[in-house]
Amino acid sequence: GENVEQHPSTLSVQEGDSAVIKCTYSDSASNYFPWYKQELGKGPQLIIDIRSNVGEKKDQRIAVTLNKTAKHFSLHITETQPEDSAVYFCAASRRGGATNKLIFGTGTLLAVQP
Amino acid sequence: DARVTQTPRHKVTEMGQEVTMRCQPILGHNTVFWYRQTMMQGLELLAYFRNRAPLDDSGMPKDRFSAEMPDATLATLKIQPSEPRDSAVYFCASGFLIGGTTDTQYFGPGTRLTVL
Numbered sequence: 001g002e003n004v005e006q007h008p009s010t011l012s013v014q015e016g017d018s019a020v021i022k023c024t025y026s027d028s029a030s031n032y033f034p035w036y037k038q039e040l041g042k043g044p045q046l047i048i049d050i051r052s053n054v055g056e057k058k059d060q061r062i063a064v065t066l067n068k069t070a071k072h073f074s075l076h077i078t079e080t081q082p083e084d085s086a087v088y089f090c091a092a093s094r095r096g097g098a099t100n101k102l103i104f105g106t107g108t109l110l111a112v113q114p
Numbered sequence: 115d116a117r118v119t120q121t122p123r124h125k126v127t128e129m130g131q132e133v134t135m136r137c138q139p140i141l142g143h144n145t146v147f148w149y150r151q152t153m154m155q156g157l158e159l160l161a162y163f164r165n166r167a168p169l170d171d172s173g174m175p176k177d178r179f180s181a182e183m184p185d186a187t188l189a190t191l192k193i194q195p196s197e198p199r200d201s202a203v204y205f206c207a208s209g210f211l212i213g214g215t216t217d218t219q220y221f222g223p224g225t226r227l228t229v230l
Contacts, residue, residue, distance in 0.1 A: 036221075041223075043221035043222050044157070044221045046219075104157040106156050
């Protein structure tokens with residue numbers, strides 16, 4: 001089955017710096033890769049996603065890149081702000097499969113220091 | 115602003131007691147997922163419903179856990195009897211599946227369960 005690895009597990013940056021979180025997946029048939037942000041005491045919230053037919057997607061300060069050959073994808077946050085501090089999860093699934101299950105990475109705790 | 119709602123938000127119970135968690139998916143969504151989150155295991159998928167029918171519950175301990183969708187607006191996750199190792203945050207998520215592809219999963223705020 002699919003396995004998703006996420007690195008680093010913790011990341012501390014200064015306000016205004018960029019943050020990069022990387023994930024690798026094992027199932028070459030996976031074709032949907034969302035990123036979720038989870039704040040303390042809340043459920044994960046989707047912040048951006050990418051499908052396998054594109055290599056990059058950007059939404060304001062957030063971007064995701066996908067390398068299908070290497071089977072890895074990354075989240076890039078530019079000009080970080082204290083409110084970006086949260087746990088970030090990557091996930092992978094095979095759209096069109098029997099169950100469309102999301103397989104999550106283990107999470108990255110991002111701390112943005114003011 | 116459509117949201118997934120979950121009740122209760124917090125539950126403290128004693129070992130052996132029955133626990134029922136409820137979820138109201140976003141109106142119009144036809145897929146419902148139950149997840150469990152712990153520090154050790156991260157986010158684990160417990161069960162998955164499509165059009166109220168259970169499609170995958172392979173992540174759920176069958177002897178004590180059960181998941182149902184009595185109607186399109188209510189999903190339940192029941193633990194009987196509960197054990198201390200069941201202590202975790204349980205999330206419900208919903209989405210809309212059509213034509214073999216699935217839309218985004220939207221998560222509820224979770225139920226924090228503590229079994230003493």
